[in-house]
Amino acid sequence: xxxxxxxxxxxxxxxxxxxxxxxxxxxxxxxxxxxxxxxxxxxxxxxxxxxxxxxxxxxxxxxxxxxxxxxxxxxxxxxxxxxxxxxxxxxxxxxxxxxxxxxxxxxxxxxxxx
Amino acid sequence: xxxxxxxxxxxxxxxxxxxxxxxxxxxxxxxxxxxxxxxxxxxxxxxxxxxxxxxxxxxxxxxxxxxxxxxxxxxxxxxxxxxxxxxxxxxxxxxxxxxxxxxxxxxxxxxxx
Numbered sequence: 001x002x003x004x005x006x007x008x009x010x011x012x013x014x015x016x017x018x019x020x021x022x023x024x025x026x027x028x029x030x031x032x033x034x035x036x037x038x039x040x041x042x043x044x045x046x047x048x049x050x051x052x053x054x055x056x057x058x059x060x061x062x063x064x065x066x067x068x069x070x071x072x073x074x075x076x077x078x079x080x081x082x083x084x085x086x087x088x089x090x091x092x093x094x095x096x097x098x099x100x101x102x103x104x105x106x107x108x109x110x111x112x113x114x
Numbered sequence: 115x116x117x118x119x120x121x122x123x124x125x126x127x128x129x130x131x132x133x134x135x136x137x138x139x140x141x142x143x144x145x146x147x148x149x150x151x152x153x154x155x156x157x158x159x160x161x162x163x164x165x166x167x168x169x170x171x172x173x174x175x176x177x178x179x180x181x182x183x184x185x186x187x188x189x190x191x192x193x194x195x196x197x198x199x200x201x202x203x204x205x206x207x208x209x210x211x212x213x214x215x216x217x218x219x220x221x222x223x224x225x226x227x
Contacts, residue, residue, distance in 0.1 A: 004157075032212055043203060043217045044158070093157050097212030105150075105157035 002028045004096050006106035013084055014114055021079045021109045023094030029074035030096035034103065035067075038091040050077055084113045117141050118206050120218030127225050133191040135221045137204035140185065144206035148215070149178065149189045152201045161202075162189075163211065194225045 003026040013019050023033060032051050036044040048064075050056040050071035058064045066088075068080040077096075081088055089112050095103040120137045127133045137147075145166055150158035164171045164178040164187065171178045177190040191198055204218040 006157075034214065041220075041222075043219050046214060046216075049214060091155075095157075095215075099210075099212060102148075102160055102163070102211045103215060105159065107157045108155070110155070 002026075002096075002098075002102075002104045004030075004094065004104045004106040006092075006094060006109050008109060009107065010110040010112075012112045012114065015085050016083055018080055018082045019084055019111060021081075021092055021094075021111075023077045023079070023096065023106050025075050025096040025098075025104075028096075028098050030077070031074065031099050032097050033071055033077040034095045034097075035069060035077075035079050036093045036095070038093060038108075040091075044093060047079075081111065084111070086113045089113045117144075117216050118204060118218040120204050120221055122221060123219065124222045125224070127194045127223065129194065129196060129225055129227050131194050131225075133194045133198065133223055133225070134188060135202055135204070135223070136186065136188045137206075137218050138184075138186045139206050141206070141208075141216075142185070143208045144216075145209065146207045146211055146213070147178070147180065147187050148205050148207075148211070149176075150203045150205065150217075152203065152220075158203060191223075194223075196225045196227050199223055199225050 035047045048056045048058045056069035071077040093108040095105045097103045148163035149161045152158040175192045180187045205215040207213045
């Protein structure tokens with residue numbers, strides 16, 4: 001299957017700082033990328049959907065000024081958590097799809113905000 | 115509003131047994147139903163998926179049963195193995211497989227040796 005990578009795999013930061021997470025589709029062009037967050041022992045909650053070259057569409061309750069998403073190319077999307085706080089600590093997972101094809105998930109990024 | 119309800123939350127099965135996980139959905143517009151397997155600290159991986167035009171799909175030890183009238187679908191893992199111990203998520207989407215997924219709550223499966 002197609003491969004999606006995320007970087008970093010884990011990050012620890014101080015409260016008030018910003019953190020950028022990268023999501024890359026390694027062997028296909030991702031026309032759509034999705035960002036999820038997952039708290040321990042819980043399901044995946046969709047945060048936003050991004051199409052290459054367009055502004056991301058955020059789910060209700062997700063602060064778009066806090067979670068900045070950029071999908072600048074067909075192989076890269078970034079999620080920036082601005083002014084992170086301890087409650088933003090979570091497992092962030094991206095997925096990517098090409099046109100109508102299956103969504104492929106990245107390995108996730110564990111964010112810990114101290 | 116939880117559009118996809120999954121049960122049980124946790125499941126313990128003996129090695130060689132059958133693991134059964136159930137999901138029910140509310141939105142009749144859903145027409146793509148995948149199952150994902152997730153190991154701790156990893157992203158979900160697609161196991162098997164079904165569309166409403168068939169009532170059953172089998173891939174190896176994994177089978178999806180689909181009941182359109184009841185708006186329910188289930189995952190059966192035959193001959194369960196300790197390596198199958200993971201969290202399983204059902205999901206649903208409208209239209210093609212690349213569209214937004216709505217996930218169930220997840221089932222933590224433990225297969226005892």
